[in-house]
Amino acid sequence: MADVLIRRPAAPLLLLAIGAALLVPLFFPLDQSAVALGRVALPPSFTHPGGTDDLGRDVLHRSIYGLRVSLLVGVVAALAATVIGGLVGGLAGMLGGWVDRVLMRIVDTIAALPHLLLGIFIVAMLRPSLGAVVLSIGLTHWLSTARIVRSELLSLRTRTFIDAAVAGGASRTRVLTRHLLPHVVPKIALATTLMIPHAVWHETSLSFLGLGLPPHMASLGNMINDGQRSLLTGSWWASLVPGLVIVVVTLAIAALAARWRDRLDPRVRAELNL
Amino acid sequence: MSLVADGVSAGYRGRRVLTDASLTVEAGETVGLRGPSGSGKSTLVRVLALLHAPETGHVILDGERITGTRHRVxxxxxxxxxxxxxxxxxxxxxxxxxxxxxxxxxLAVRHPRDLIAGRVAELADRAGLTADLLARRPHAVSDGQLQRACLARALVHRPRHLLCDEATTMLDASTQALVASVIIGEQRATGMGVLVVSHDPALLERWADRVEDLTTVTRSH
Known part of the structure; x- marks a missing residue:
């Protein structure tokens, strides 16, 4: 048991983080705008395991609330990006021809712009809110999914087993559902999973820049941003704790996704005896 | 019952690989088709299988001229x-x-489900595939075993015509013989017409009723 925790800590750590994000608010609700000026900048202790920030707020408590926001934004934004990318890539890959050329030139054009700047531009046009952040990340991160889906479909469509299916009487729908989608869907799901940590990181960046969520709201980016002030007065924990939460959670998701990717290959799967 | 290529020219993206080829496979006969690499043998098979559109000419299937390819058929x-x-x-x-x-x-043509298992078992038995092999995926079987399964698949609809595109080239001698004997057995039972494409003269000599050369097939029109 202890051995597993050390060699493969990703799943237990992620479970711990998700468990905390789900359960803590039930038992220890947080008043987002409360301050306690009597206990400002206390270092980590038994009563405040993550210390308190320059407004006397418990850093660990707020980090857990921030993680909720980050995971929500990360998952929803990754799903939004997948839907857009899947549709664009699917159309390009299935229809080919000029549809493919036009769509892929649009993808290339958007890809040529720095996506953080584009994301900042999109949130700046809207009022800071959860929805704006999700929209900004979703609209800037569908490109890789579109490319994956398109290239996968294009290469699958020319495979002989598709010819064999057509010769065997399969309809277009049958070819799509039986022979194309089963090959593409695991890759899309994997791309989505790999995108979650990236989207979480983006939410944090936007909030850190003051463009994400309203400043009083506990989000990991806001907290790291607020913590900058405390760094100068020596209270390092105000930035470190939310920073650690984000690093651990995103690395855990990425590690699990990478392990899953290895299992997708049928040959590897055979060797793993699954 | 016949499968006819009538003056077929075909190519890919404007590069013509087959010019004016005509070929007839009657019911019950085995026609061999030979030709050097790159002479368009596989392209002719793809046209005859209604998978590739000819630039000129057409395919006549059982007396009916076919328009369109793939899902349009x-x-x-x-x-x-x-x-x-x-x-x-x-x-x-x-x-x-x-x-x-x-x-x-x-399954693709919504054949009654209760009849499918029996048909699959019958063909698997003829192709020499054991229950153990049937449960495996392609990566876990040899080329020969997989080609026997592909042969069973090709026969599953009881086709009137069978096209074999270098289908035994990659196989060992015993599998080659098994594939040929299964095809000959099916042909005797159903009167299926067979086109065997190969560049192995000995194989064509033994197996085919007559052998056409793609270079003359394309010139004789």
Whole structure:
């Protein structure tokens, strides 16, 4: 048991983080705008395991609330990006021809712009809110999914087993559902999973820049941003704790996704005896 | 009952690989087709299988001139032609077990489900595939075993015509003999017409009723 925790800590750590994000608010609700000026900048202790920030707020408590926001934004934004990318890539890959050329030139054009700047531009046009952040990340991160889906479909469509299916009487729908989608869907799901940590990181960046969520709201980016002030007065924990939460959670998701990717290959799967 | 290529020219993206080829395969006969590499043998097979549109000429299936290719041809017409491709590896969906592979064409045309298992078992038995092999996926069987499953799949609709595109080239001698004997057996039972494409003169000599050379087929028109 202890051995597993050390060699493969990703799943237990992620479970711990998700468990905390789900359960803590039930038992220890947080008043987002409360301050306690009597206990400002206390270092980590038994009563405040993550210390308190320059407004006397418990850093660990707020980090857990921030993680909720980050995971929500990360998952929803990754799903939004997948839907857009899947549709664009699917159309390009299935229809080919000029549809493919036009769509892929649009993808290339958007890809040529720095996506953080584009994301900042999109949130700046809207009022800071959860929805704006999700929209900004979703609209800037569908490109890789579109490319994956398109290239996968294009290469699958020319495979002989598709010819064999057509010769065997399969309809277009049958070819799509039986022979194309089963090959593409695991890759899309994997791309989505790999995108979650990236989207979480983006939410944090936007909030850190003051463009994400309203400043009083506990989000990991806001907290790291607020913590900058405390760094100068020596209270390092105000930035470190939310920073650690984000690093651990995103690395855990990425590690699990990478392990899953290895299992997708049928040959590897055979060797793993699954 | 016949499968006819009438003055077929075909190519890919403007590069013509086959010019004015005519060929007839009557019911019950085995026609060999030989020709050097790159002479368009596989392209002719793809045109005859209604998978590739000819630039000029057309395919006549059982007296009926076929317009269109692939999904524009009704499934009931497409399934009258069985195809056995050169590479079993490439022509098998890696996600399906051999049993699913053989059953797939029947499922695709909504064949009654209770009849599918029996048909698959019968063909698997003729192709010498054991229950153990049927449960495996392509990556876990040899090329020969996989080609036997592809042969079972090609015959699953009881096609009137079978096209074999270098289908035994990659196989060892005993599998070659098994594939040929299964095809000959089916042909005797159903009067299926068979086109065997190969560049192995000995094989064609033994197996085919007559052998056409693609270079003369294209000139004689």
């Amino acid at each position: 009704p499934a009931s017409v497409r399934t009258r032609i069985g195809v056995l491709f050169q590479s079993p590896r490439a022509s098998a969906d890696p996600r399906l077990t051999l049993e699913q592979l053989i059953a797939e064409p029947l």
